[in-house]
Amino acid sequence: MLRRFVMITLCAAALALMLAACVATPTPVTVIEKETVVVKETVEVVKEVTKEVTKEVVVTPTPVTMRPQVLRWSIEGINELVSIDPPKASDSQGILAVNMLFAGLVRLDGELRVTPDGATSWTVSPDGLTYTFKLRSGLAFSDGTPATADDVVFSLTRALNPATGGWTGPFYLSNIVGSDDVTSGASSTLTGVKAVDASTVEIKIKQPSAFFLKQLTFAGGFIVPEAKVTANPANWTDSPIGTGPFKLKEWKHNQALILEPNPYYWNGPIQVTELQMPFFQDSETAFQLYRTGGLDIMGSQQNGVPAARLAEVSDLPDFRAASSFAVRYIGFNNMLPPFDNVKVRQAFARAIDKQALATKVLGGSVRPSDRILPGGLPGSELPIKGLTFDAAAAKQLLADAGFANGKGLPPIAFSYGVEGDNERVVTFLQEQWKQNLGVQITLEPLELATFSERLNTTYQHPEQGIQMYFSIWGADYPDPQNFISQQLRTDVGNNNGHWSNAAFDKLVDEADVIVGNDSKRMTLYNQAEQLAVDEVGWLPLFNPTLNVLMRPYVSGFVFTGQGITVPDWSAVRGKTQ
Missing domain, CATH: 3.10.105.10 (Dipeptide-binding Protein; Domain 3)
Structure with missing residues (x-):
């Protein structure tokens, strides 16, 4: 949603020169949901009667910052993204962009431990083969539409479907029961994933796995909106919605991604009001733009400060380095x-x-x-x-x-x-x-x-x-x-x-x-x-x-072997305008 800033002149003499920037608050979205419940009615005998109950769920956007902050973060090594569809993103640059817009049931924290994301909790059966996830109350896509267990089932199935054209699903979701039938085209149903109710997902795997939860933190396991994708399967990413921290403001093809906060992000409010991610085939070009003040962050996991430039920046407070996995x-x-x-x-x-x-x-x-x-x-x-x-x-x-x-x-x-x-x-x-x-x-x-x-x-x-x-x-x-x-x-x-x-x-x-x-x-x-x-x-x-240049006023990022990690996007700060 486009942020509109209105300048208000304060009339009091002592405050005559002061201006305040006010952001329009997104309107709450009311969603009508229907669920089936079983009640008991007493007639001549006690019998169970199934009734449909209608309830209203109000998804309220989080409040946002009162002053705009811009963060300019380059993506090196490309002139264009292959895709921002989670299971189709095929390189580190695309995965970086996807992580801004989408999220899954779980994620990695600043110490690379699996922590809740779209799911607030999960349990594992004694035999290690059944995972039950409870979705976060009020979990929503960036347009305010609730993200439900059905969306999770759809997303995991779609990631495995060869018609989707992605590779991460068949690799990292292959341990799910029924995955072989989906990837081979023999079935369109992923039997190992079930929506128990609107907020509960059950996933059965074929064999015990110490790394299954970690695999769900990757893009192939991210949640996409079933209704939007099925309505426009070829072009839905022209205006994508996800449960990640940002939403797409503009994709300037062969130039940059321009993102703005997802007002319905569960871990908001996001203080960065605009995230600009320009593309550079050559890291040297990005380096020169950083040096002239055109970027706030230069570098990511597999691309960063050119080796020939390290000597001139290694002593700067802007320079950050970490061993890369x-x-x-x-x-x-x-x-x-x-x-x-x-x-x-x-x-x-x-x-x-x-x-x-x-x-x-x-x-x-x-x-x-x-x-x-x-x-x-x-x-x-x-x-x-x-x-x-x-x-x-x-x-x-x-x-x-x-x-x-x-x-x-x-x-x-x-x-x-x-x-x-x-x-x-x-x-x-x-x-x-x-x-x-x-x-x-x-x-x-x-x-x-x-x-x-x-x-x-x-x-x-x-x-x-x-x-x-x-x-x-x-x-x-x-x-x-x-x-x-x-x-x-x-x-x-x-x-x-x-x-x-x-x-x-x-x-x-x-x-x-x-x-x-x-x-x-x-x-x-x-x-x-x-x-x-x-x-x-x-x-x-x-x-x-991992060799990165980052302005001293930027905060909230953690450097690990996995790359640049953001444990809490609400704590990230860019340049105040």
């Missing part, structure tokens, strides 16, 4: 030569001086890594023996594979998305393989959207896919399962390189169903990770650091 890695297409040969993959791994990459190329802005799990993530405290840099060993491995000094290798293309410091990284890697293996590779730069499409092709049709690629994985939820099982198990949807190991699959299958014994679960993931490192299921390079 993300890993930059090289993926190999295990279905195409020469990377169907484990010794070739190992040779390429051992030919890279990761310390030089981190310090000389990226200015110490990252942490070199020989493992898949980022530091600080549960399970990362257990050691891994990596394939460390050893040029002589790398040459011997390549010779053992039948390609001494690179002779006999087919032409090799190295694909990467054009963003941030990627070009500097892949150019360094190209030189390392030439110097230490005698192998000449061709670099293939791609726009991010094209790069993502090529990865999808590599998974779906590996024989037509890319040979090797430079990519990143950041935690969608803070659990090692998101990096181990969800990435490298045989044929799982994120396993674009088609690496496969039966012993690995057995370990993660056992770990995934352990509840109440994190020590054992982490040990199994650790053993699986070691196998993946040994056989180069992924070739991890480094863990990025």
Whole structure:
């Protein structure tokens, strides 16, 4: 809802020069709901009679601030968002935007613990297979329409439906009973999710899970309005409504998102009266705009201050940094030569001086890594023996594979998305393989959207896919399962390189169903990770650091490995106008 500010001149002489900005209060919405109840009437015998009872529910918007505050937060690495439909958002930039507009039953707090959001509470059955959520009283979408249990059922079902065109649902909701039938198109009903009544949702899962609630904090589990989506399934996001802290004021395509507070947000009032999120393909452009006063926040989880600029900003009070739950890695297409040969993959791994990459190329802005799990993530405290840099060993491995000094290798293309410091990284890697293996590779730069499409092709049709690629994985939820099982198990949807190991699959299958014994679960993931490192299921390079510039007057943000987290949007402050 557009905020209208009216300037009122106070007539008293002592206050003649003072102005007060007044905000129009949104009108409460009265919604007529009908529910069926069972009552007992006494006639000749006592009998039960079903009656329909009509009641009025008044959804009242929260009061808002009396003075406008604007927050300008850049989204780097893109020229446009792929989608703001929760299950269809396909990259970190889209997920950031979706989190402004939508929310789910639960969310992560400032310490990355699962905490209530749309649901005020939940219970879990003794066998760990049934979750019952009680929705928050007065939970509403940003137009004042109540958000009900039916909307939750619809949202989870839609996220799994292949016709929706999203990937997060089939990944992160696959443990729900009936999910396979929905994703295969065999059924339009998700049997494991039921609206017990208007404010109670029951979810049944196939097997116990220590991370199921964490998965519900991700976009695929967010609540969307059934009535609005079904009325206009193709274009409903032109004017979306959600239960998140903001609503869409304007989407300037290929330029920016302009958001304003959701007056019906349960945890309001939101003090930031306008959130501007401009898009920048190049982080350097965003940096320059910040430096000239055009931004309040520059940077997010996977994009931030360019490495070449860190030295000039690291001592500023504006600069914030945190270790990121993300890993930059090289993926190999295990279905195409020469990377169907484990010794070739190992040779390429051992030919890279990761310390030089981190310090000389990226200015110490990252942490070199020989493992898949980022530091600080549960399970990362257990050691891994990596394939460390050893040029002589790398040459011997390549010779053992039948390609001494690179002779006999087919032409090799190295694909990467054009963003941030990627070009500097892949150019360094190209030189390392030439110097230490005698192998000449061709670099293939791609726009991010094209790069993502090529990865999808590599998974779906590996024989037509890319040979090797430079990519990143950041935690969608803070659990090692998101990096181990969800990435490298045989044929799982994120396993674009088609690496496969039966012993690995057995370990993660056992770990995934352990509840109440994190020590054992982490040990199994650790053993699986070691196998993946040994056989180069992924070739991890480094863990990025979250490097952000934020004006001193901005408050309410928490920096974690998960990225920038907002525990309470009502506590966020921008620049007072």
